[in-house]
Every structure is written in C-alpha cells, then in structure tokens.
Amino acid sequence: MQHEFSLRAEWATNTDRPHPQRGFTREVTIHADGPGELPGSAAKPFHGDATRWNPEQLLLAALVECHILSYLYVAGEAEIEVEHVSVRGELTLEAGSDGGQISSATLYPEVVVADTMQLARARELHDEAHRQCFIARSVNFPISLEVPHQHQMPQLPQFSNRLGAPIAVLKPRRAKKPSQVSGNEDARLAAIRAERDAAHEDPNASAQETKSAAEQAQKTNAPSEQTSFYDQVGGEPTFRKLVHEFYQQVEADPEFKAMYPEEDLGPAEQRLRLFLIQYWGGPTDYSQLRGHPRLRARHMPFHVDTKARDTWLKFMRNAMDTLDLAPLHYDTMWDYFERAARAMQNQH
Template identity: 75%
Template sequence: MQHEFSLRAEWNTDTTRPHPDRGFSRDVVIQADGPGELLGSAAKPFHGDAARWNPEHLLLAALAECHILSYLYVAGQAELEVEKVMVRGELTLEAGAEGGQVTSATLYPEVWVADAMQLPRARELHEEAHRQCFIARSVNFPVTIEIPNQHQIPELPKFSSRLGAPIAVLKPRQSKKPSQVTGNDDARLAAIRAEHEAEQQRRTNIAVQHTEPADAQEDANATAEQTQAAAQTAQRTNAPAEQTSFYDQVGGEPTFRKLTAEFYKQVADDEDFRAMYPEEDLGPAEERLRLFLIQYWGGPTDYSQLRGHPRLRARHMPYHVDTQARETWLRFMRNAMDTLELSPLHDDTMWDYFQRAARAMQNRH
C-alpha cells in the first residue's frame, strides 16, 4: 500500500527585514491542507529567525512524534493502558568538507501507565516502536533510543549561536560513546592522529629556528602542508565533532596564520586604522591575534600560557573603538576570511563569532 503526502514551501523577498550582512531574509512559509501554515526559517547560527521552526528542529520533531505515535500503536496491540508519553530529542549536525550533514539523533522516551506493575513491559515496547517508526527507518543517520531510569525528563537544552553544529548545547553524557556514521573509524582516527602529530612537530621545528634557520623553515613548511592535508582527510571522512575541534576541521594552524596575515596586510595599508596600533611593527599584534584565535577555536593554548586570561574587553579599553573602527575591523576580517575558501557552515560559524566579538569590543559611539 502506498501513501502520498504533499505540502508547499514558499519564500518571498522582504525588503523590510533583510539580513544585515547577507541581504535577504531566511523566512519561509510551509502550507499543507488541513494543518494550515507553519512559519519556518534557518537556525540562528545560519542567520535565521530563532522564533521560527528551522529544518533541523523539524526533522527532530518528526522523529519524536513518529516514535510517540508508533509507541501508542504497539502499546495498543499489547493491551497496555498508557496515560502519557513524552520524548526529548537531540540532533547533531556536523561540518564536513562540503558543508554540513546530520550525523546522529538520540531520543529519550518516557511512558506513564495506569498499572505501575506494567511499567517494565511498557519500557520494553520502546524498542518495538522504534523499529516500526517510518521516519527513523527512512533517514540515513543512526537514531538511538535511550530510556531514562526515572520518570524525569531533563530540562530542554539551551541553544547557542556558536558552532552551528551541534544544534543544541548539551551536557555531556558519561555512558555514551561518540556516534559513528560510517564504518571507517580507523581512517578518521588515523587522520586526526596524523594532524596532531604534524602540529606538534611544527611547533618543535619553530622552537629551533634560531639555531638552524634554513632547515627549520623547510621543516615548518613541510609540516604545515601535512597538517592541512590531515585536516582535509578528517573532513572527507566526516570525523565526529566529539573528536575534532573547529580548529582541526578548518585546517589547523596554517588556516589561522593565513587569516591573520591577510587581515594585517589591510591594516598596514589603511593609515587611519593603522594609527590604532602603537607598535612600529605589526608582527607582534598579528601573532597575538593568531594565537588567540587558535586557542579560542580549540587549538593549542599558547596564548594563555604567554599572556594569561584573554580579558579582551579590558585590553581594548585604552583604545578608541567606535562604530567606524568596528566596521573597518569587520570589513578587513571579512576580506581575510574570503581568502580561506571555508565551507559555508564553517564560514557562517566563524563570521558570527567575529560580528559578536567586534560589537563587544566597541567602547565609543
């Protein structure tokens, strides 16, 4: 027997609510006969409206609702009197070389029954309901069922605009191992290990540059290439977010070295903006920014070891950072980011942070 479902999604230009940087709204309207309209948008990390439903939440909602309805069916078959079913869901979106993809979902179902003696049987039926759920059977990522020990649903996860993936900021679970999407675990782990080893070797080479400048420079260049190649391999194999930081995913130290170099090239060419830097040589400022960004995005913590707590706002207070300075800084950083050719998900994540940071550093109108 075949069933068909239809709806219509529509987007129209809205000049009254354009996105300040990307020039267009992400808002859509979804319509279907019967339920009417559903207001949708992109998730907040992707410049959408947090008050509307985004595709990731809709997908997770479909899995949760499907589980509840499947459970009611199998409970009816078992002649079990159910009073209440509740499901909390988590969905993970990870960045890959070509963008993002959903890699796993976990459902935490609970059931209340009229006869407490039937509770063990009621809990067992979740597995059968999961096997029968049409939506869970249709997706190409693992959907896991984890049944809480007590009748207690944890509070809903808090959501963040950082690192668009995962969608929710969740407390770590002690007993759950990282979700795996494919069977190439060895390849992913080898790529990550190679990247870390290459990064460690590069730092060792830099430490001996003063005594062996020529050889050390050649080695540093070689290991930088190894680091970037390893990062690209990790992206192609979809290394899970629990094992790779944002720093790893975008290419490690060479990416941030290029970013800051391109940024300070523009600073040097802008006489007015250059006046904000009291040092005659921009090299130390470039190094400080590079080390800070590396540490912030999950790389080595050299910045804190050299300079202590970042205290960014306090460090910027002596300088006159007004709206024009903020916009100039963002323009230079946007130009520098464009040279990196990051995936859309990585680019949006990094740019969202820079916009928030620039606003936080402004101390004059």
C-alpha cells in the first residue's frame, strides 16, 4: 500500500529587503492543503532568518513527531494508558567544501503514564517506536535514542487547576532534601542549640570541637535525605489510621457500602492499606499478594459515577483530616486522591 504526500514551496525576490551579502533573501513559504502556510528560511549561519523554520529544523521536527506518533501506536498495542509524551531532538550538520551533510541526530523522549507500575515497560517501548518510525527508517544518518531517567512529578502539581484530569502520578521516588516544612528548620535550630550548649559546657573547647558537636546534632535530628514519602508521613501507622478512618465512614453509609461485594470490609481495608503503603514508597506486600495493581481494570465491574466518586473523596478527606500531616504532605496526598478518584470513574 502506498500513500502519496504533496506540498509546494515558493521563493520570490524581495527588492525591499535584499540580503546584505549576496543580494537575495532566503525566505521560503511552504504551502500544504490543510495546515496552510509555513514560513521557511535558511539557518542563521547560512545567512537566513532565525525567526523562520529552516530545513534542518524541519527534518528534526519530522523525526520527533514521527517518534511520538509511533510511540502512541505501540503503547496502545501494549495497553498502556499514556498521558503525555515529549521528545527533545538534537541534530548535527557538518558543513564542508562539498556542501556537507547531516551526520547524526539524537532524540530524548519522556513519557507520563496513568499507572506508575507500567512506567518501566512504557520507557522500553521507545525502542520499538523508533524501529517503527518510517522517517527514522528513511534517513541515511545514525539516530541515537536516549531515554533519560525521569520522575513523572518533577514538582507538585496545582491540583486546584486540574480538576477532572486523569491520574498521572508516579510512585514517589527517593525524596530530595526535605524543605523547612518537613523538618529542616528544626534540625538547623537543634544544631544551633548544640553549638551553644557545647560552648557553655566547656568554655575552653576549641572552635573545631564546637563545630563537630553541632554537626553531630544536625545528623541526629535532621531527616534523612533518602527518606521516602511513606517514611516522612510516619510509615505504616499513618496509613493504617487513614484507611481505617475511611472505612469507618463506609461502614456507616449503607448506600455507599453496597458497592462493596463483601459484607465484611476488613479485606477491602487491608487491600487499600497495602496498596497505599506500596504506592508511597513502603513495603511491596500488595504486589506480592495481588500482582499488578491494575486499578482501572479492578474498578471497571463497579458502577463508579460522579456521586460515588465525590462520596469516596469526602470520606478520604475526612480520614486525612484525622492525621497530623505537614501542609506539603497533605497537599501531595490529596492531589493524588483527587486524580485517582476521577480516573476510576466509569459512569456519569
């Protein structure tokens, strides 16, 4: 099967804006049915207009767009729900006396998926997408694929502006150095106090001894830089209380409880507790007991409409309010629950 593509490019002299060195501009206009006109030019090193698209950029754009579209296809075949794909491209042109040529290109793709457990597989699919990209298969220069190590949430989302968005949060990785909200200020004050106390107890102590005492106090009191979100919020007792408070409300609401297939809510409470513990960086007992979470698939048999979603969120908000969470931790957790609930909704 063959597919034909066509467009037209035009150049016309511009006596009002002659090129200062060679007497003509490099401005080209590309026309195609549908998208319309695209302003083109030579690259700036070749006396072109840097505000217009040059051929090298257009070639790189074709590679990047083809990779994205190919990736969406292979991800669909693999039944991976993709929320965002971005590809940064770099292209090298080696110019010489013979005119030169493109010597190489490198693509740096990143992907955000709905289910954090599928991220590793989703990243692997970039190789297959690259193999299937017909633009990449058609050029005669090498193309490298560099899939950077990534986090799906490089910063806290503004969840108040994302109502209705599908879930897009990865299982939290190792935390960065905690901010003052999560305890750094307390550690700093503890170090100051230790330095003061050391000087008070031994006026003859050297400056180095006093400094060492302060550093030891900071190490003792400061949160670990490698602490997971699970540990930061108190570990298993926090999630046990959260989930128990949630299911106490479910038990007291006959209409909402009717959605659960088991009369005894104990197993459901355990499943949610283990899932949240694993999701936020704790032990992986959930996957060992139940395999892949497959949240959407597990919720599909149940009628989850807007009312059920809002009730679930109300109960979870009430349960969170019983915890002593720092504001940053509270907002992070609530943002996840909001988007998770909306992702599980399958009815209006």
